[in-house]
Amino acid sequence: MVDVHNGTTRGIQGKKAKCVYNYKATMTDELNIKIDDIIVLTQCSEDETWLEGTLNGLTGWFPSNYVQILDEQQDVKRHENEDEILRNKYINELKQLEESFLDEMCKFIKIAIQPLKQNQIFSDLFVQNLICSLNDLIKFHQIFNQNLKEIIENSKIGNYLISVAPQFKKVYESYAKNNPKFTIEINNKKEELSKFFESTLAKMSSPLLPTTSTITVAIYFTKFLAAPFKQLEIYVKVLKEIQRYTQDFHVDRGDVQRSIEFYSELTNNVLEIRKMREYELDLMSSKINHIEEDLFKNGESIYLSQAVIINENGEIKDRILILFPNNLIILSPTNTPNEFDFEYKIQFKNQSNSIVAQLRKVTNIETVKSSYGSNISSSNFINKYCFELIDVTIHSRLGSIQNGKFLIICSSMYDLKNWIDSITNIISRIQFKLNNLKKKISCTSPISTQVSSNGSKTKIKKIFCMRPHAPLIPHFQLPNDAPIVNNNLDSSSTQKRFMYKKPKSSDIGKYHGADDDLKLLNVIDSLSKTKIRNASNVIQSVELNTSQQDKPSPMNNSLNTAKQSDQLNETMTNTLTQNERSLYKFINRLTEEKNCVETNLNSANNELNDLKKSNKELKTIVKSMQKQLENEKQTRKKLENFIKKHLKQSSQNQSEPNGFLANLDHESSI
Structure with missing residues (x-):
């Protein structure tokens, strides 16, 4: 959601614009406008084709040729009014909060983390990973804090927070994956930690650690390891106050609004990652029945969450799903704490016909009621959180293997997005491997090679398909009410508009005959080349025999020509090769399929x-x-x-x- 528009004021800040065409936003940083809306402008793009403005408290970008700039202008004098004073107050407060956060984290590392190197409570690898993870986080915040001062002087706090958004996402997602492991390990050794702090740190007068009891030490470590997540929530709260006191025409208003959206979403995502990682570590330390192999021997899982599963029999079950690079494991909880039962292992390939599994998002659960039973309509499921897995291989705990499908219902949109993205990547990787394997097999097939007269194999050139492929779907389409700016037209003439026709969903993926055409053309090409080559060999041999003869008689000439013609006909009739037979078999198979379809249609x-x-x-x-x-x-x-x-x-x-x-x-x- 990073802002893609580089803006400049160019004298339009504070001016008003009237909308002359409806525009529907296609990106998160754009603004929906309707005819006759009055928008307060904040800035424009470098090429002046896009404008940014505020309407009904929302700020975003829209095309400049959809509006008409008015002569009316809002007061934009840079006097220290009440809103500007309060805005600067919260900006300075953000700076102070950032400095206090850095100060506390540095003290925490110095007082609590660094001394862990001197004892044997934790392994050296654990202490090293903990220090590296915290150092990466603190180094990033130190750079962020240094640059924050310059941005505050320019009064563009939102623009700077948007520019560092990708770095924030990378650092915090990495820390969220490691945080549960650190917290669990420290809680397991809290008694040893309390004894260590009693002997070594009790003499230090530190306000961060007033006592050295077991409970206090555990809370102390947990608090500071979770402090970065609370810092993200602080950013969102302060940015909301900054937006409240940012005027509609302010050049930074749009970026502040987008910063609030990004950091709110980042906070939720990071907490979800942390929760998933805690659940995974809990499973790793639990007992799993009815399975011989170790689930986590191949490394960490890709994604994990609880979901509702509906099989083809209509059975609705609440299960735990763990996605690995090659399969999906389904577990069920038991009445015993820290104990689970293995249910299924799902592979994303149909073993009977080597077809890759399909993933389909379900927007209306009524459409799949016929496949999974009518009782799913009575349950309180959210339709927009469903997806379906088709043509998967299911390994049950009883040892049976069968092909089938599942309907999976997630608990949130975040879960649904992560499941669809992760499984789609795995299916694409499997499909890529199968395509490469098919290419290798086709290169060694008899249709793609041909035996020459001297016994060596020569590769036949590929022929392109005679029928064209279906056109590709464009990446984007302009809306139907997008105006065309034509300077040659008079002001009284009506402006034309783009009228793009959207492709029908029924037309997409209709054509599937290109591969069959390619096979037919390869067979015909190899057949014709074989005939021409054999005929040319016969003609060359005939010419060689005639040139070696010395003044033949007319009768000998007639006999020789008759023999040559018989030999040529015999050669042409004996050229019924393997390629011709395969062509005839292919045609017969097509006719049989056609007759079968006709009989089914009649019935x-x-x-x-x-x-x-x-x-x-x-x-x-x-x-x-x-x-x-x-x-x-x-x-x-x-x-x-x-x-x-x-x-x-x-x-x-x-x-x-x-x-x-x-x-x-x-x-x-x-």
């Missing part, structure tokens, strides 16, 4: 006609049932009216029961 049509007939019969039955229902409703209404009538009469004739009975007998007789 499907017959089934469709039968279904139509049964549908008509059902419709007639439904109509008759509806008529019966209507008749029954009418009779029920008549009965209700009859009962109401008698109830009224009974209420009127309560004092005259005999008259009521007489009436009732009279009506019943009628």
Whole structure:
């Protein structure tokens, strides 16, 4: 999310612009604008094709030809108003927080980490890795702190934080992977650490370590090892306050906004990496049943998390997924603490047909309900966190091997993104190896080589496919309402717009016949070359025989020519080589497949006609049932009216029961 636009004010800072065309942002640092929106401009790009401005509290870039700059301008005088004073106050506070963080971390290394070299509590390798990891972090923050002072004087704190964003990401992700290992090892040796600090450091008057009890030492180390993560959260809080007091026309407003987004996302990602690494270390020290090999003997895992798995039988299970470079391991928790059961090992290749597995993101879980059972629709799953693995080889703990598919539901968008990226990289690597293997096999196949007359093999030149491949999808497309700036047109003429037609999803990947064409052309080319070569050899031998003869007679000439023609015909008929036979076999196979498809189509049509007939019969039955229902409703209404009538009469004739009975007998007789 690093800002790709290099901006400059060029006298437009504080001016206002009116939007004349709708623009939808395609990047995270761009701004959505609509017609008649009034935007306060902050800066423009070097070539003046992009502008940055603020609208409704959001700042971003947009094309300059989508707006019209107005004469109206906001007051941009550089006087020390209240907002500017508060902004500078929080910028200075950020500098002070950075200096105090560096000071505390340096004291921590000097007082607590460096003395660990003098004892045998931890291994030398552990202490060396701990010191190197903390030194890399502190060196980066020292450079960051030195450059921060110059950036503050220029009042472009957001621009500088965006420029160092990639370095922050690299350093903190590396530290987050190592941090859980350090913390767990120190907690395991906290009693030895407390004794060591009692004997060596109790005499030192350090405010960082007031006592040397076991609990205090463990908290002390855990606190300072987690301090860098808290520092990231401090950056986000201070940047939000800086943005609050940054005016809409300020040149640094957009970069401050983007810095908040980046460092918030970085904080969440780093904490997720740390959590995943803690979980992995917990698994490494736990007992795993029903598996003979050590899962972590090939190194660290690529990714690990908990997820919900749905198999083809519709069984929904909460499992632990561990991704390694060559396979995916699925574990299930048990009732015993620190103990897990091995469930499956999934390989990303179908062993029966050597097809690489496919990964498909599922945006609507209703689309896969037919494959995994109808009970998944009733569960409370988030559809946008699902993906499907197809054509994988499943090794169960019972020893069975089968091909199948899984539906995996992640707990967050961060999990989903990491799983899809990691598995896609593995599938691409496997596909690349298979393609190289196919190329090696095709180079040694009989179609790609040809035996010459002297017995040596000569390679045939490849022929390009006669039919063209499908066009590639463009990397980006301009929106339909993008205007074309034409200086030759009059002001009264309407501006044309780009009208790019987006490719249909059904047309993508439709063409698959290029490989078949290439095989056919190779066969035909080798066949024609063989015939031409044999014919030329016969002609050369005939010419050689005729040149050696001295004045032949007319009868001998006629006999020789007849023999030559017979020999040529015989040679041409005997050139039915292996390539021709393979061509005929290929054509016969195509015709058989065509006939099979036609028979299947006819049977499907017959089934469709039968279904139509049964549908008509059902419709007639439904109509008759509806008529019966209507008749029954009418009779029920008549009965209700009859009962109401008698109830009224009974209420009127309560004092005259005999008259009521007489009436009732009279009506019943009628």
